[in-house]
Amino acid sequence: MRLSRISGSLAFAILVSAPAGAITSGSASAATAWPYCGWQVAPHSPCSQVANGTAIYLNMAHYPGDGTVGVCERVITLEGPNTISRRCDNTTADSAGDLAPYPAAQKQASVGNDSAWKHTINGIVWTP
Amino acid sequence: MRRRTGVLAAASVVAVTAGAAGAAFTVGASRPAAAESRPTQMVMPAVAEAFSAKIADRLSVASSSVKPISEAAVFPSAELAGANPAEARFARTAPGGASVYVMPSKEGFCLTSSFGVEAGCYTSTEVDASAVICAPGLPPDQLEVFGVAPDGVDTLEVQLADGTERSIRVVGNVFVYRAPRTDPLPLTVSWSNAAGVLERVDANVPGDAHKERCATPKASVEDVTTPGARKPDGPEPDPSDAPVLTTIP
Numbered sequence: 001m002r003l004s005r006i007s008g009s010l011a012f013a014i015l016v017s018a019p020a021g022a023i024t025s026g027s028a029s030a031a032t033a034w035p036y037c038g039w040q041v042a043p044h045s046p047c048s049q050v051a052n053g054t055a056i057y058l059n060m061a062h063y064p065g066d067g068t069v070g071v072c073e074r075v076i077t078l079e080g081p082n083t084i085s086r087r088c089d090n091t092t093a094d095s096a097g098d099l100a101p102y103p104a105a106q107k108q109a110s111v112g113n114d115s116a117w118k119h120t121i122n123g124i125v126w127t128p
Numbered sequence: 129m130r131r132r133t134g135v136l137a138a139a140s141v142v143a144v145t146a147g148a149a150g151a152a153f154t155v156g157a158s159r160p161a162a163a164e165s166r167p168t169q170m171v172m173p174a175v176a177e178a179f180s181a182k183i184a185d186r187l188s189v190a191s192s193s194v195k196p197i198s199e200a201a202v203f204p205s206a207e208l209a210g211a212n213p214a215e216a217r218f219a220r221t222a223p224g225g226a227s228v229y230v231m232p233s234k235e236g237f238c239l240t241s242s243f244g245v246e247a248g249c250y251t252s253t254e255v256d257a258s259a260v261i262c263a264p265g266l267p268p269d270q271l272e273v274f275g276v277a278p279d280g281v282d283t284l285e286v287q288l289a290d291g292t293e294r295s296i297r298v299v300g301n302v303f304v305y306r307a308p309r310t311d312p313l314p315l316t317v318s319w320s321n322a323a324g325v326l327e328r329v330d331a332n333v334p335g336d337a338h339k340e341r342c343a344t345p346k347a348s349v350e351d352v353t354t355p356g357a358r359k360p361d362g363p364e365p366d367p368s369d370a371p372v373l374t375t376i377p
């Protein structure tokens with residue numbers, strides 16, 4: 001969905017962060033992106049770093065390099081545990097609206113590499 | 129190259145909340161050296177006014193009559209892409225009865241559907257396949273592969289792990305393959321292009337998809353595309369509840 005769908009340049013911007021002071025005002029809606037993982041992940045494996053929290057409403061996996069690499073995102077509820085979102089795509093996959101029915105649940109988000117070679121995979125979770 | 133990227137490209141990076149980051153991150157000792165993790169605040173972009181000519185030229189569904197849908201159908205990554213539900217077009221009915229719509233976005237378009245399974249944003253009209261293993265609107269014993277196909281691609285073949293194929297029809301520029309997770313898993317999706325040449329993309333279904341323990345769909349999953357629909361009930365998450373990152377050895 002190939003979640004769409006984060007541009008490589010923006011993923012980079014998130015990981016290195018934007019210049020402080022580039023603050024605007026008057027926005028009607030905003031979200032905070034929390035990067036995680038961001039290192040090489042073994043073939044067909046999840047990243048060893050996960051993000052925990054109840055406020056997470058979007059999880060995104062992104063391959064920042066050239067070419068096409070399969071990536072997956074996964075979100076579980078710690079109660080159970082049960083998987084409430086698992087989506088895979090080329091380059092980018094995200095949880096779309098899957099987390100909306102679980103606003104109060106303690107969630108754990110992860111990303112993974114679904115290709116046959118080791119690749120860097122970026123994870124980003126979003127909170128209000 | 130197929131790309132569904134761009135959801136975030138239109139969003140504006142406006143601030144860095146590095147002050148909160150230090151306390152928010154708990155990282156295990158085995159974490160490899162990697163890019164610094166700091167949260168970034170982003171402002172949602174204004175919605176797209178209409179489909180671009182480039183999209184409309186390749187997706188006839190974008191030229192069909194407008195069918196406005198509820199703002200509740202704009203899932204988080206579609207909001208980041210600037211999707212406009214007031215300019216939605218009905219594409220098709222998916223397995224399970226969901227209505228699938230196409231909406232313009234700042235850099236392309238997004239799919240959305242009644243029960244949220246067929247959801248994603250794209251910057252290209254090339255064939256691409258998304259795999260959904262677990263989602264609130266998907267029965268927990270099934271999986272789905274869906275995507276967009278440009279005009280001229282009327283059918284696709286899904287190649288399964290047992291060597292067989294399933295033919296699926298493209299309706300409203302959207303294809304959907306849904307099957308029990310106990311069936312042979314989809315491996316690739318193929319089609320003939322305008323020149324009659326066979327093309328193929330990965331179905332993006334992970335090899336362990338049949339083992340996944342999906343949550344039973346929530347009763348609160350409802351048709352979010354109907355005007356007047358609202359998001360499911362429940363307490364709003366606390367914005368101060370910063371994610372805690374943990375590295376598993």
